Amino acid sequence: MxxxxxxPQGAITAILQVIMIDLVLAGDNAVVxxxxxxxxxxxxxxxxxxxxxxxxxxxxxxxAAIAVELLEIAGLLLAGGILLLWVCWKMWRDLRGPGPEDxxxxxxxxxxxxxxxxxxxxxxxxxxxxxxxxxDNVLAVAGAxxxxxxxxxxxxxxxxxxxxxxxxxxxxxxxxxxxxAYVGLAIILYVSLEMIWRGFWEIEPHVFx
Amino acid sequence: MYLTGFPQPPRFRPxxxxxxxxxxxxxxxxxxxxxxxxxxxxxxxxxxxPVFSLWALSAAACAALLAIFPLRRRTSxxxxxxxxxxxxxxxxxAAAILGEIEPIIEFIRPSGPRSKVND
Numbered sequence: 001m002x003x004x005x006x007x008p009q010g011a012i013t014a015i016l017q018v019i020m021i022d023l024v025l026a027g028d029n030a031v032v033x034x035x036x037x038x039x040x041x042x043x044x045x046x047x048x049x050x051x052x053x054x055x056x057x058x059x060x061x062x063x064a065a066i067a068v069e070l071l072e073i074a075g076l077l078l079a080g081g082i083l084l085l086w087v088c089w090k091m092w093r094d095l096r097g098p099g100p101e102d103x104x105x106x107x108x109x110x111x112x113x114x115x116x117x118x119x120x121x122x123x124x125x126x127x128x129x130x131x132x133x134x135x136d137n138v139l140a141v142a143g144a145x146x147x148x149x150x151x152x153x154x155x156x157x158x159x160x161x162x163x164x165x166x167x168x169x170x171x172x173x174x175x176x177x178x179x180x181a182y183v184g185l186a187i188i189l190y191v192s193l194e195m196i197w198r199g200f201w202e203i204e205p206h207v208f209x
Numbered sequence: 210m211y212l213t214g215f216p217q218p219p220r221f222r223p224x225x226x227x228x229x230x231x232x233x234x235x236x237x238x239x240x241x242x243x244x245x246x247x248x249x250x251x252x253x254x255x256x257x258x259p260v261f262s263l264w265a266l267s268a269a270a271c272a273a274l275l276a277i278f279p280l281r282r283r284t285s286x287x288x289x290x291x292x293x294x295x296x297x298x299x300x301x302x303a304a305a306i307l308g309e310i311e312p313i314i315e316f317i318r319p320s321g322p323r324s325k326v327n328d
Contacts, residue, residue, distance in 0.1 A: 027262070027302030034299075166298045169269060173295025176288075180299070187303050 019158060026159040026166070028191050029056050032129040033163065034170025035091055035184045036122045044119045045175075049167045052126035057160055059134040064156075070135065074206050078199025080132035084192035087129045088185060094121075095181055129188070132195065233289050237296055241265075258308030265301030269294045 033052035037045045063070060070076060174181045244264055248257045276290035 025305075027305040031299065031302050031306075165273075166266075166269075166302060169273065169291070169295040169298040170302075172291055173299065176292060180296075183303075184299060187299075187306060191306060 019155065022155045022159040022162065026162040028133050028188065029130060029159075030163050030166035031170060031184050031187050032087070032133065033126050033167035034174060035181060035188065036125040036129070037167065037171040038174035038178075038181060039094060040119060040122055044122075045171055046168075048119060048122045048126065049164060049171065051123045052130065052167065053160055053164050055127045056130040056134055056163060057156065059130050060156060060159070063135055075199065075203045076135065077195055077202055080135050081192050081195030081197075081199050084129055084132040084188065084195060087125055087132075088189050088192055090125055091185055091188070095178075095185065133191070233293065237293060240268075241300060253312075255309065255312035258304045259312070262301045262304035262308060265297045265304060269297035269301060272297055 029052070033049055033056075037048040037052070040048055170184065174184065245257075245261055248261050248264070252260055272290050272294035276287045276294060279287060279290075
């Protein structure tokens with residue numbers, strides 16, 4: 001049995017904080033990955049979720065390495081928010097388009113120009129969304145676990161597991177009940193607008209003052 | 210006439226009361242509302258959403274376990290259980306996104322002065 005008294009109190013607090021932060025912050029990544037992967041057939045869905053997790057992990061590691069430098073760049077949050085808003089628009093267009101069953105039926109009828117959600121399209125949406133959200137997430141985690149790198153590694157592992165499991169559950173749900181995807185889209189829209197709002201107030205002194 | 214011990218063809222069985230197809234959805238909404246009401250009454254307002262998020266994610270994990278390992282072999286509720294797992298996950302993620310992280314970090318911190326950011 002692990003004796004927690006052997007660990008310094010600061011380390012335990014850092015681990016608890018990182019667990020909480022990761023549980024809270026992996027949520028938006030999970031919704032985006034689940035939303036983008038939902039329209040794909042099951043084998044491709046698993047691949048898209050895997051691509052999303054790998055991209056998010058790689059981006060978090062890269063951003064964590066340059067977290068201090070990133071903090072000094074003004075307007076990064078605003079740019080991330082606008083990028084996420086663009087992903088929302090693409091997802092909205094995908095949702096308004098025909099579903100997988102409609103596409104299959106149209107193709108069997110010989111209708112050639114039927115837009116279909118492809119693996120490449122879903123993967124691209126996931127990666128672009130990961131860029132903007134990982135940026136926001138890594139700064140929060142890096143702040144809490146500054147002096148405890150093992151807590152940072154533990155948090156990263158936890159967020160990978162959480163993203164994978166949560167995205168799979170959400171994609172499965174959205175595949176069965178397509179209308180719920182609009183709820184997911186509303187959540188991502190909120191995240192992007194919130195990033196734009198915070199980003200605007202971040203650059204406001206540079207632009208107007 | 211059927212011999213006992215041999216498999217028999219399925220017979221028509223009327224749907225028992227309370228097994229309406231809308232029941233899982235209504236039960237889901239009711240459980241969410243009750244849990245949220247309890248958290249609002251019991252916890253400080255600043256940590257309601259993060260705790261509700263953790264609770265919803267735990268409920269999602271329980272629903273997924275029920276889908277993977279059903280309690281009764283002959284009943285097939287895996288589809289509904291997976292739907293519940295997905296719905297709880299989505300609600301948990303939404304609550305996490307809408308909630309603030311700082312209060313829960315302050316809540317965990319063992320010693321030192323607490324900030325008044327979200328008071």
